[in-house]
Amino acid sequence: MQLNMRIRKKTQPISLRRSIVILGLALACALLLCVLPMQIGQAQTKPGQTQSSSASHKPVAALSPYIDVHTHLDETNVGGSMQSAMESMPSENLAKIVFMPSPFTLADAKRFDVELLLSAAKKYPGKIAVLGGGGTLNPMIIEAARTGDAGPEVQKKFRERAEAILAAGAVGFGEMAAEHFPSSTPYETAPPDHPLFLLLADIAAQHDVPISIHMEAVPQDIDLPAPLKSPPNPPRLHANIAAFERLLSHNPRAKIIWAHLGWDTTGYRTPELMRRLLEAHPNLFMEIKLDPLDPEKNAPLAEVTLLSFGLASGVSGQIKPEWLRLLTDFQDRFVIGSDQHYPQGSGPQRWQAVVLLFNELPPALRQKIGTENAIRIYHLK
Numbered sequence: 516m517q518l519n520m521r522i523r524k525k526t527q528p529i530s531l532r533r534s535i536v537i538l539g540l541a542l543a544c545a546l547l548l549c550v551l552p553m554q555i556g557q558a559q560t561k562p563g564q565t566q567s568s569s570a571s572h573k574p575v576a577a578l579s580p581y582i583d584v585h586t587h588l589d590e591t592n593v594g595g596s597m598q599s600a601m602e603s604m605p606s607e608n609l610a611k612i613v614f615m616p617s618p619f620t621l622a623d624a625k626r627f628d629v630e631l632l633l634s635a636a637k638k639y640p641g642k643i644a645v646l647g648g649g650g651t652l653n654p655m656i657i658e659a660a661r662t663g664d665a666g667p668e669v670q671k672k673f674r675e676r677a678e679a680i681l682a683a684g685a686v687g688f689g690e691m692a693a694e695h696f697p698s699s700t701p702y703e704t705a706p707p708d709h710p711l712f713l714l715l716a717d718i719a720a721q722h723d724v725p726i727s728i729h730m731e732a733v734p735q736d737i738d739l740p741a742p743l744k745s746p747p748n749p750p751r752l753h754a755n756i757a758a759f760e761r762l763l764s765h766n767p768r769a770k771i772i773w774a775h776l777g778w779d780t781t782g783y784r785t786p787e788l789m790r791r792l793l794e795a796h797p798n799l800f801m802e803i804k805l806d807p808l809d810p811e812k813n814a815p816l817a818e819v820t821l822l823s824f825g826l827a828s829g830v831s832g833q834i835k836p837e838w839l840r841l842l843t844d845f846q847d848r849f850v851i852g853s854d855q856h857y858p859q860g861s862g863p864q865r866w867q868a869v870v871l872l873f874n875e876l877p878p879a880l881r882q883k884i885g886t887e888n889a890i891r892i893y894h895l896k
């Protein structure tokens with residue numbers, strides 16, 4: 516015991532010194548671990564920062580003209596919003612633009628539809644086209660899904676409204692929602708094979724116009740994926756891919772445009788799933804969107820960097836090979852749908868994000884995805 520005590524007395528200072536050394540080493544390592552990635556991060560973010568600061572001061576235009584088939588505006592100043600979009604066109608190399616109402620619900624006091632857009636759009640023939648239904652047909656679908664009433668009377672009203680939207684001059688239907696997390700609109704859900712969606716497909720096929728649908732990808736029933744919160748979202752999400760395929764097969768002449776490819780909020784909108792669906796359904800098309808403030812999952816570009824002002828950007832670097840293969844193999848099936856709002860707000864713009872991806876594509880592919888597909892699918896003049 517005494518010996519042990521003596522040893523301990525002797526060894527205590529040594530182990531204390533050792534502890535200090537170990538602590539020092541650990542601190543040094545921790546510092547290194549902190550500092551090194553910061554330095555690497557700084558080195559990596561330099562191109563992004565240059566790009567973003569140049570984007571905020573001097574936009575990077577598309578390398579060839581493109582048509583944006585998915586844009587929104589300030590409904591309190593439609594004329595001014597369209598005017599500001601027209602003024603932005605040269606700096607983006609934007610050739611034509613399609614505006615649409617958001618997918619509203621019945622309760623939304625701000626909801627509007629094609630009538631509000633068309634009179635202003637007519638001032639810009641060949642430049643601005645309009646989709647309709649987001650403010651009227653979509654609320655009818657969401658409401659019918661909620662109440663379970665999609666009977667003959669509801670269907671009759673729905674058809675009349677859809678026909679009126681096209682007669683007024685809309686080039687198709689949008690923005691519709693089958694699964695939509697809260698943003699400017701509340702959480703919305705309706706099965707994509709709901710009777711009113713099937714009816715809309717028939718009407719769209721009859722008139723050869725497209726339907727733009729917002730639907731988060733949910734292959735099977737799942738718990739709400741992180742970082743989404745419940746409320747305002749439901750704790751569980753219902754499978755929608757099989758129902759979406761039933762919509763696609765219901766009327767193969769109906770052109771269904773699945774909005775927001777490249778902005779995957781659930782983690783299931785993978786190039787593999789998109790390839791399978793595009794192979795199986797020739798009437799399926801997709802709008803490409805990237806959000807510089809909210810890159811989400813399965814981003815098509817290689818780098819996710821942090822910009823100097825602390826905002827995430829998933830919109831720099833080269834296009835990932837599996838995405839380039841997908842766009843190349845189905846090059847007649849994609850259009851640009853940036854989800855840009857006009858007038859542009861401050862900070863990184865959505866059109867800029869998708870243009871950085873667009874500029875990664877070979878010229879022949881850019882020509883198809885930029886302009887040719889949109890002109891053919893939407894019959895743009």
Ligand SMILES: [Zn+2]
Pocket residue numbers: 690729774775854
């Ligand atoms: Zn949307």
